[in-house]
Amino acid sequence: MNTVQYAPSKIKKALVISSILLVFLALLIWSAYGVLVRDTNWSKIGTIEQVWRAITRFFPPTWSYVLQLGKPTLDTFLIALLGTFIALVLSIPVAWFAARNFTPFFPITYPLGRFIMTISRSVHEVVWALIFVAAVGLGPFAGIIALGMRSVGFTAKLTAEQIENIDYRPIEAIRAVGGSPFQVFMYGTVPQVLPLFIGTAIFQWDINIRRATIIGIVGGGGLGLVFSQKMAAYQYTHATACLVAILILVLVGEYTSTRLRTLIQ
Amino acid sequence: MGNKVTLKKSDGEALVMEISVWKKVLRYIAVLLFITFLYWSFQYLHIPLRRFFTMWGPIGYKFYQLFLPPDIGYINNPKLLRSIVQTFQLAFLGTVVGLIICVPLAWFAAINLTPSKFILYPISRAIIILSRSIYEIIWAILFTMILGFGPLAGTLTCILATVGFSGKLMAEEVEAIKMGPIEAIRAAGGNEFDVFLYGILPQVRVAWAGISIYSWDSTFRLATILGYVGAGGIGVYLRETIETLEYAKTGMTMIVIIGLVIVSELISAYARKKIM
Numbered sequence: 001m002n003t004v005q006y007a008p009s010k011i012k013k014a015l016v017i018s019s020i021l022l023v024f025l026a027l028l029i030w031s032a033y034g035v036l037v038r039d040t041n042w043s044k045i046g047t048i049e050q051v052w053r054a055i056t057r058f059f060p061p062t063w064s065y066v067l068q069l070g071k072p073t074l075d076t077f078l079i080a081l082l083g084t085f086i087a088l089v090l091s092i093p094v095a096w097f098a099a100r101n102f103t104p105f106f107p108i109t110y111p112l113g114r115f116i117m118t119i120s121r122s123v124h125e126v127v128w129a130l131i132f133v134a135a136v137g138l139g140p141f142a143g144i145i146a147l148g149m150r151s152v153g154f155t156a157k158l159t160a161e162q163i164e165n166i167d168y169r170p171i172e173a174i175r176a177v178g179g180s181p182f183q184v185f186m187y188g189t190v191p192q193v194l195p196l197f198i199g200t201a202i203f204q205w206d207i208n209i210r211r212a213t214i215i216g217i218v219g220g221g222g223l224g225l226v227f228s229q230k231m232a233a234y235q236y237t238h239a240t241a242c243l244v245a246i247l248i249l250v251l252v253g254e255y256t257s258t259r260l261r262t263l264i265q
Numbered sequence: 266m267g268n269k270v271t272l273k274k275s276d277g278e279a280l281v282m283e284i285s286v287w288k289k290v291l292r293y294i295a296v297l298l299f300i301t302f303l304y305w306s307f308q309y310l311h312i313p314l315r316r317f318f319t320m321w322g323p324i325g326y327k328f329y330q331l332f333l334p335p336d337i338g339y340i341n342n343p344k345l346l347r348s349i350v351q352t353f354q355l356a357f358l359g360t361v362v363g364l365i366i367c368v369p370l371a372w373f374a375a376i377n378l379t380p381s382k383f384i385l386y387p388i389s390r391a392i393i394i395l396s397r398s399i400y401e402i403i404w405a406i407l408f409t410m411i412l413g414f415g416p417l418a419g420t421l422t423c424i425l426a427t428v429g430f431s432g433k434l435m436a437e438e439v440e441a442i443k444m445g446p447i448e449a450i451r452a453a454g455g456n457e458f459d460v461f462l463y464g465i466l467p468q469v470r471v472a473w474a475g476i477s478i479y480s481w482d483s484t485f486r487l488a489t490i491l492g493y494v495g496a497g498g499i500g501v502y503l504r505e506t507i508e509t510l511e512y513a514k515t516g517m518t519m520i521v522i523i524g525l526v527i528v529s530e531l532i533s534a535y536a537r538k539k540i541m
Contacts (some may be wrong), residue, residue, distance in 0.1 A: 031354035039351060039497065040417045055494055078306045085303060122526045124401070126490045126500075127519055130507060135327035140310040145320070214402050218493070221310075225472050230405040231406060247398055 038130040061240035069223065069245040076222030076249060079140050083147025087208075088201055090148060091156035098156060099163035102189075113160070120153030125211045126218055128262070133219040143220025147208055155200045159193060166192045199261065206257035213246050223249065270281020331516030339517040345502060349525065352498035355416040356488035360481050366428055371435035372461055378439055378447065379458040392527030396429030405496040408517075421483050423491075427502050429491070431480040435473055442468040474540045480534045485529045489522045499525075 013067050045051065097103050097113030128146035171188040179187070216224020223246050230239040270287040272280045282290075307314060339345060373379050373389035404425050408418035448466040455463070492500025499522060506514040 027357060031298065031361075034351065034354040035358050035416045035420050035497075040415055041413070045417075051411055058407070078310060081309075082303065082306055083327070115268060120521070120525070121485075122523050123519070124490045124522075124526075126524065127503070130493075130503060130515075131327060131331065131519075132324070134507065134512075135324045136316070141312045141316060141320075144310075144312075183484055204477050210400060214400055217402060218408075227403070227417040228406075231410070236410075241323075243399065246400075246403075250398055264431065 030108045034209065042070075057236045058240045061244050062237045063244075065238050065241040066244050069226065069242065072226045072242075073249050075131035075252075076141055076209065076212045076216060076224065076246075079143045079147065079220065080205060080212040080253075083144045083212065084201060084208050085129055086101055086144060086148030086149060087151030087155055087204065090152045094156040095163060098160040101164055103124050113156070115152040115179040117157050117160075120149055120151070121157075123150070124213055125150040129215040129218045129220045134265075138219040138221070140221035143212060143215045143222065145211045146210055146220060148214055150211060155197070155204055157202045159197055162193045162196045165191065169223075177217050184203065202257050202260050206253055209250060209253040213249075229262060271421040313330055318397050321440045327512070330512035331426070331519065334513065335512035335516035336511070337517060339514045340521060344501065345518070345521070348492065348499040348502060349521070351416055352488050352492070352500075353485075355390040355491075355497050356375050356423055356481075356485045358432070359420045359488070360477075360484045362420075362479050363424040363427025363484070364431060364480070367431045367435055368473075370428065370432050371439055375433060375439035377444075378442075378460065378465060389432075389436075393429060393432035397433065401426040402491070402494060405491050407495050409495045414495035414497075419488060419491045419496035419498055421509060422496055423488055426487055427480050430483055431476050434476045434479075435469070438469045438472045438476070439465055471540065475537060478537050478540070482530055482533050488525050489525055 021075065024170050094116050097109040098117055100106075100110065101112075103110045103113065125146060128149050129143060132142035132146045132149075136145070166189060170192070171184055174184050174188050212220070212222055213224040213227075216222040216226075217228045223242055227239055227242040227246070230236075230242060268284050269281050270284055272282075286449055290526055304314075339510065370389050373381070373385040376382075376386065379386040379389075401422055405418060405422040407414075408421050412418050412421075440464060445466070448465045450460050488498050490498075490500040490503065492498040492502065493504045495501065498517065502518045503515060503522075506512070506518060
C-alpha cells in the first residue's frame with residue numbers, strides 16, 4: 001500500500017516553530033499589556049495638543065548658544081580621545097592574559113582576562129560612569145576612566161583573538177636565530193597584531209565620542225553635562241542647542257574616523 | 266628623486282638620508298607629538314596626572330561600599346522584582362515593534378531595490394540616520410519630558426534604538442543580495458512587492474534574523490539603564506539608591522543588571538546558533 005509518509009522530523013520541526021511563535025506572541029501581548037495598560041497613566045499624559053505643546057517647547061534651538069558650546073565640545077572630544085587611550089593601554093595586559101597561546105598562567109590569568117572583558121562589555125557606560133563619579137567626583141576625570149573601562153572589553157577581545165591567530169613562522173624564525181623573548185614579542189607578535197589594534201582604536205574612538213556624551217549626562221563632563229544642566233534648569237531650547245552641537249561633533253568624528261581608517265589600510 | 270630625502274641644514278649644507286630612515290624619524294616625531302598632545306589634554310581638562318595614582322583610594326572605597334558586601338537581601342524587594350519584569354517588557358515590546366518597522370524600512374532604504382528612489386528612499390534613510398545620531402538616552406530624556414516618567418517613554422526609546430541599529434544593518438543586507446532572482450521575478454511580471462516577498466526576503470531573512478537577535482542584545486542592555494532618567498525599568502533604582510547613598514543597594518542593583526545582561530546574552534548566543 002502506498003501511503004504518503006510525513007517524516008516525523010518535519011512534523012516535529014513544524015511543532016517547534018509554531019510553539020516558539022506562540023510563546024513569542026504571548027510574550028508580546030503580555031509585554032504590551034504590562035507597559036501600555038498597567039504601567040502607563042494615560043490621563044496624566046494629556047491630550048495630543050498638550051503633547052504637541054510640550055514638543056514645541058524644545059524648538060527652535062537657541063542658535064546663539066550653540067556658538068558658546070565650543071569648550072564643552074572640546075571637552076567631550078578630549079574625554080573620548082583620552083578614554084580610548086586609557087582603554088588601549090589597559091587592553092595590552094588584558095589581551096595578553098586573554099590570549100590562549102601567550103597567557104602566562106592559564107588556569108588563572110586566562111579566565112581573569114576573559115572575565116574583565118565580559119564585565120567591561122556587559123556593564124553599560126552609564127553604570128561605569130556612576131561608579132567613578134561617585135568615587136572621584138563630577139567632571140572629565142571620572143568620564144575618562146569610565147570610558148576606558150567600557151572600551152577595554154572590545155579592544156582587548158579583538159586583540160586577543162588576533163594574538164591567538166598569529167602566524168608562528170616569524171616567531172620560530174626569530175627564536176631560531178637566537179632572539180630573546182622580548183625580541184620575539186617586538187618583531188614577531190607586534191607587527192602582526194598592530195594593524196588590527198590601531199584599527200579597533202580608531203573604531204572605538206568614534207564610538208566613544210557618542211559614549212562620552214552619554215557619560216556626561218550622569219556627571220562625566222562635556223556636552224552631556226551641559227545638556228543635563230540645561231534640562232534641569234528648564235531651558236529646553238538651550239538643551240536643543242546642545243543636541244545640535246552633539247550632532248555636529250558626532251558627524252565630524254564619524255567623518256574623521258572613516259578617513260583615518262582608509263588612510264591606515 | 267631616488268630613494269633619498271634631502272634636508273637643508275641651517276649652515277647651508279644638505280643632510281641626506283634614506284627614505285626608510287626619514288620614515289623612522291617621522292614616526293618618532295609623531296609619537297612624541299602624540300604624547301605631548303596627551304599631556305596637554307590632561308592639563309587642559311585640569312586633571313593632574315597625580316590623580317591616576319591617588320584615585321585608587323577613593324575607587325577602592327567606593328567598590329567596598331558598593332560590593333563588599335552588596336545588599337543581597339535587596340533582591341527580595343517586590344518593587345525591584347517588578348521593575349525587572351518591566352525592564353523586560355519594555356525592551357521586548359520596543360524591540361519587536363522596532364523590528365516590524367524595520368522590515369519595510371530596510372527595503373525602502375536600500376538604494377538598489379527601493380520601490381521609490383526619490384521619496385521613500387530619502388525619507389527612510391533620514392529616519393534611520395535620525396534614530397542613530399541622537400543618542401538613546403537623550404531620546405529617553407526627551408520622551409519623559411513629553412510623556413511623563415514611566416515605561417512608555419522607555420518603549421518608544423527602545424523602538425527608536427532598534428530602528429537605528431537594525432535599520433542600517435538590514436538595509437545593507439538588502440543592498441548586498443544577488444540580483445538574479447530579482448530579474449527573474451521582474452521578467453515573469455512581478456511587481457515591486459513580489460520582488461520583495463520572493464526575491465529579497467528569502468535571501469536576507471537569515472541575516473536579518475541574526476541582526477534582530479543582535480539588536481535585542483543592544484536594546485535590552487539599554488533598557489536596563491533607561492530607568493535612571495525615568496523611562497521605566499530597573500534603572501530607576503540605580504538613581505534612587507545613589508541619591509539616598511545606600512551604596513550597598515546600588516551595588517546589588519548593578520549586580521542584578523549585569524546578571525540580566527549576561528543571561529540575555531547567553532540566550533541570544535544560543536538562539537543565534539540555532540538559526541545560523
